[in-house]
Amino acid sequence: MPLPLRTISSLALAALLPALTGCLNTMAPSRPSTLAPAIAAYPTSDYNNDVTEYRNAISGKAQQDGKPDYLKARALRDQIVYRAIADIESSYGHFEQQLTVNRASESLLADTAQLGLTAATTVVSAGDIKDILAASLSGLQGTQLSIDKNFFREKTTESLISQMRADRKNLQAQIISRLASQDVIPTPASKDQPTIPAYSLEAAWIDVIQYYYAGTVPSALVSIASNTGDNATKAQANLTATIQSLKPATAAQAAQSINIRSVYQKLSTAATSADSTISTPAIASLRSLITANGTTPDPAATAAQLLDQFKQLMLAAASDDAKLKTLSDAITTLKLN
């Protein structure tokens, strides 16, 4: 005799409940009280007070002498941004966990219901009830597919989380690096460094907003689409990759570069000279210069090969301040200029 449908449903639910509660408890350890959301939270009142204090420091309103206190403003900017990041971080951790559990629970419920319906369809005799069960099964399968397709674009939870983490990490690194290296007002150029643009609270806040949105499913879907997307996206990415950025330079570095290039010109002419009294000392100088920059040239290397090695050192110095200094210092020490 076939089992009644109500009995099948009750059995399925009874089997499902322990599994669900068990899964929920094994997703993460309990959160320490010091990491509780209430502690990591950045209330609006605190934020408003901090922003007012920041603006007063910039305008000099709160100072007795009426002069801006950029040091204080920078400290406040960092504090505001880090508190906001901590708040977002706390919420994101919870969100990631919920996303995993909720999607898994939805799938589990849908799978269980489908299994129940399939089992029920096989045990009831042919007729209206069997047809209704079959139709319900198709409807359930279609709904689950539709949710996956429309909300998650058929991406797995792992791929969504992985993309969100990557995007958030990139933005967080960018924010931290800018906070550490840029002041709230532009830093004028000096002998050793070019002008450093300002990174005001407003500019930092734009990055914080982007950081928040990088931890959302729609943003992850767009990133995944961009990563694996159509040819236009790839072409744009290739174009961006081919357009390189020029390293900023100081006046001293520009002068060093001119000097290095002049020495190259001089040694190039001399080392390839047919007159050995000119070429021999030039080749010796090239060897000393290459050695001073950490490479031992081949004893059998020709003038052309040594010049090529010098050229490689120059190319490396074009995007590396430390290598530029080493090369320039070696030229000065060896009195090649």
Add this chain to the structure above:
Amino acid sequence: MVGQVIVNGTGSMADIANAITRSEQLEFTQLTGLVFDPNTAAQNLATFVATNTQFGAVAIVPTGTASPGTAIATNTTIYVNSTKTAVDIYHLPL
């Protein structure tokens, strides 16, 4: 770096000129053009070609300002201190 290269436009004219000079001298290239990048904020696009000839330092001056050296570009608009500015670009004598 031969081809199109981004040059930050948040610095002064001297900062931009220094960056281009360093690139020209160490990378065996020659600047042939510098314009603001219409697709990004405060960035310029420089065009470089390969060369074995050494040039003097690059000087960037406001359009119409007299400068020694050889003109590379005149009345070109670039980002200077994040503001679109009309400039003339020269190679100073070595």
